[in-house]
Amino acid sequence: MTLEHTLSIIKPGAVRRNIIGQIISRFESSGLRIAAARMVRLSQEQAEQFYAVHRERPFYSELVAYMTEGPILVMVLEGEDAIARNRAIMGSTDPQKATPGTIRFDLGKNTTRNTVHGSDAPETAEAEIAFFFKPDDICPRHE
């Protein structure tokens, strides 16, 4: 196993519903820890840039509109195999296809309003973390 960092976003709907704590406690009780965190209100340009890989997809404008409708919590999660473990804790993109007990099944509304985002691979984790955090912002585990 490898110690990894991954980017997690608690999306605007979940921030508005005041369920940040419920979501974070799922990460913590699964052995992931928060190495950096801050609340951000994304501009249109920032949301477009963050999700640029989806620019040609039919859901892009809806996704950008949703991600700019209110503040988000961006976090760096740290742990062994953090990227895959975070994805398992989140569940499938579509809450209706997610496994019961995952964040998206339990708390997601639909594919756009699916509560959380998580990086999907080491390269994207690195790029997505750098989008929001400077190296000095990240506080690795200390004993």
Ligand code: CMP
């Ligand atoms: P996220 O993990 O934030 O990454 C891209 C987002 O696009 C995804 O979660 C969904 O919220 C959103 N999205 C909307 N429709 C789709 C779709 N059909 N396939 C994939 N992602 C979608």
